[in-house]
Amino acid sequence: MKLGSLELEGRAFLAPLAGYGDSPFRVLCRRYGAAMVYTEMVSSLGIKFGNAKTFGMLAFEPGEHPVDFQIFGARPAAMVEAAELLAKAGVDAIDINMGCPEPKIVKTGAGSALLRNLPLVDAITSAVVRGTLLPVTVKIRKGFLIDDNVTEEILAICEKNGVAALAIHGSTAVQGRSGSKDWDVIAAAKAKASIPIIANGGVKKAEDAKRFLDYTKADYVMVGRAALGNPWVFEQINDVLGGSVPREPSADERFDVMQEHVDREVALKGDVAGVKEMRKHLAFYFRGLPEATTYRNRINQIKDPHTLKELLDEYRGLCIGTSEEVGHDAR
Numbered sequence: 001m002k003l004g005s006l007e008l009e010g011r012a013f014l015a016p017l018a019g020y021g022d023s024p025f026r027v028l029c030r031r032y033g034a035a036m037v038y039t040e041m042v043s044s045l046g047i048k049f050g051n052a053k054t055f056g057m058l059a060f061e062p063g064e065h066p067v068d069f070q071i072f073g074a075r076p077a078a079m080v081e082a083a084e085l086l087a088k089a090g091v092d093a094i095d096i097n098m099g100c101p102e103p104k105i106v107k108t109g110a111g112s113a114l115l116r117n118l119p120l121v122d123a124i125t126s127a128v129v130r131g132t133l134l135p136v137t138v139k140i141r142k143g144f145l146i147d148d149n150v151t152e153e154i155l156a157i158c159e160k161n162g163v164a165a166l167a168i169h170g171s172t173a174v175q176g177r178s179g180s181k182d183w184d185v186i187a188a189a190k191a192k193a194s195i196p197i198i199a200n201g202g203v204k205k206a207e208d209a210k211r212f213l214d215y216t217k218a219d220y221v222m223v224g225r226a227a228l229g230n231p232w233v234f235e236q237i238n239d240v241l242g243g244s245v246p247r248e249p250s251a252d253e254r255f256d257v258m259q260e261h262v263d264r265e266v267a268l269k270g271d272v273a274g275v276k277e278m279r280k281h282l283a284f285y286f287r288g289l290p291e292a293t294t295y296r297n298r299i300n301q302i303k304d305p306h307t308l309k310e311l312l313d314e315y316r317g318l319c320i321g322t323s324e325e326v327g328h329d330a331r
């Protein structure tokens with residue numbers, strides 16, 4: 001399937017996940033079948049002033065492409081400059097964040113504040129689309145306040161300005177990360193859309209993704225939290241969409257991937273920062289495994305990759321001894 005000029009294999013995307021969606025995690029999600037991976041959101045000004053490079057946010061591995069790099073900001077000119085720099089850094093698409101509810105972002109007029117400022121949505125999307133040859137995508141929530149729904153207005157602006165695809169999270173900014181997800185709003189947008197629609201919000205397992213796509217008729221599905229500690233979810237979604245039974249990875253495969261994730265984080269961020277970064281990921285990988293709390297607490301005391309490897313090897317032995325197949329269905 002095509003998204004702008006990109007030829008994609010599959011229909012499930014890794015959602016932008018601040019604090020998680022870095023290059024090591026994106027590589028794993030792509031390997032296990034994500035059709036495209038979004039980066040965590042980065043400030044357009046941070047890219048312009050070089051901070052993103054300092055923090056390793058402009059590091060890409062061959063195995064993670066296509067990468068849709070998400071930027072946030074409220075100044076069209078700065079967004080265009082960021083898009084130009086990102087194109088040179090080798091990203092495959094630019095995504096514009098119009099859903100972040102964090103007060104420190106909203107008060108600058110960026111993120112979900114844009115849902116209440118449609119003239120600025122128009123200015124930013126037209127400037128960025130004109131300012132880059134890359135496909136430009138937009139990610140929104142359905143509105144800002146609980147009863148708001150600006151989906152169709154924003155869809156019309158995106159279509160007019162040449163945006164390549166629109167991702168819709170069927171909740172409002174004031175709902176934050178809780179609250180019900182409105183599938184009907186996504187279905188209604190899809191029924192009118194001339195550009196691909198990406199359905200987002202609430203997929204917990206592969207079967208949910210199929211139901212979501214069937215119900216909304218969206219072109220793609222975007223998965224966030226269900227991918228944490230579980231990059232296999234994409235392969236499972238591809239299996240279910242292809243009519244086959246989703247494969248559960250063995251305990252050995254899980255631990256191989258955990259160790260690879262550690263190694264990649266350490267290579268990118270250094271021993272101390274890499275190990276620290278992995279604590280939160282491992283907490284997700286451990287969900288559903290025996291004695292997860294004990295091992296999570298032990299991991300949190302570790303500061304070097306060697307000791308972390310020893311502990312993961314010990315835990316692998318325990319998990320394999322307990323059961324050959326430890327599924328994430330226990331979550």
Ligand SMILES: Cc1cc2nc3c(=O)[nH]c(=O)nc-3n(C[C@H](O)[C@H](O)[C@H](O)COP(=O)(O)O)c2cc1C
Nearest residue numbers: 015016017018040041097169201202203223224225
């Ligand atoms: C830890 C975390 C970080 C997130 N960071 C971003 C972000 O940087 N940009 C963004 O547009 N959405 C972000 N989101 C929202 C997700 O992309 C997604 O819209 C939301 O989690 C709903 O999808 P899900 O139910 O599949 O998780 C974040 C969500 C979580 C849980």
